[in-house]
Amino acid sequence: MxxxxxxxxxxxxxxxxxxxxxxxxxxxxxxxxxxxxxxxxxxxxxxxxxxxxxxxxxxxxxxxxxxxxxxxxxxxxxxxxxxxxxxxxxxxxxxxxxxxxxxxxxxRPDRLKPILDAAIARFRMFQRMRTELAETKRALEERKVIDRAKGMIMKARGVDEDQAYAILRKAAMDQGKRLHDVANALVTAAGLLS
Missing domain, CATH: 3.40.50.2300 (Response regulator)
Known part of the structure; x- marks a missing residue:
């Protein structure tokens, strides 16, 4: 505003x-x-x-x-x-x-300014809540994809969860990409192959 x-x-x-x-x-x-x-x-x-x-x-x-x-x-x-x-x-x-x-x-004229201020404050509060909710949903979805990719690596390579995460993280660093992007690519590729 x-x-x-x-x-x-x-x-x-x-x-x-x-x-x-x-x-x-x-x-x-x-x-x-x-x-x-x-x-x-x-x-x-x-x-x-x-x-x-x-x-x-x-x-x-x-x-x-x-x-x-x-x-x-x-x-x-x-x-x-x-x-x-x-x-x-x-x-x-x-x-x-x-x-x-x-x-x-x-x-009523005498109530207009305080009500206007309250409406704006409430709108901004709900706007922040909507933004936080969207960010939380996005983070949860990314976490699900990373967990699926870890599970696939664990199964394919016979490693534990920490090792699967390390493999994903190293691949992301080597490619200069976000962990979620590498995990998403792996999950997508596996879906195409199955």
Whole structure:
């Protein structure tokens, strides 16, 4: 996210949109765009690439909530949704759809800045968690391939696990490649031969 936050405000009512924009201007220095027609949300977000999307709705349905959240790109930016009323389970559905902040009882100017800060902080926390999870999954997959390659070497050469690992590591060093790459090549070649 850049120094000056880029914010898209999604609000069909012109007066409410002006109130939100004014509240944002009082809260800080933001680059603000207003979208009054939610059907163009995905296209405009793609064009503008904002840091945050603020959505103000009276009483969203579950389908509308998911559509708005998906169009807002919740995995790419913070999404804060202000609603006047909410049915049971809607806040949980909003969080599951990727909304960073789901605020019932509408948008009030005095709450805007703290909620915006919380939405951004929560988005960044989940972004870090997604990155860590992806890295952990990748490392686990690499470990599985290395273990398979070690097993193949153990069987083919009649050596123990430590010796098989040493053979793999030496091959990787000799070829100037990562251990996983050498192990993957071995597993792939064995698969082709069997």
């Amino acid at each position: 850049s120094d000056t936050l880029s914010i898209i405000v999604v609000e069909a009512d012109r007066d409410r949109a002006l109130q939100i924009v004014e509240s944002l201007r009082e809260a800080g220095d933001f680059d603000i765009s207003v979208i009054s027609e939610p059907t163009t949300l995905a296209r405009q977000i793609q064009a503008i690439q904002p840091d945050v999307v603020l959505i103000d709705m009276a009483n969203p349905s579950r389908d509308m909530l998911e559509e708005m959240a998906l169009a807002s790109g919740p995995h790419e930016r913070a999404v804060a949704m202000f609603v006047d009323r909410s049915a049971d389970g809607m806040s949980a559905a909003a969080i599951e759809a990727g909304v960073s902040a789901y605020v019932v009882d509408g948008m």
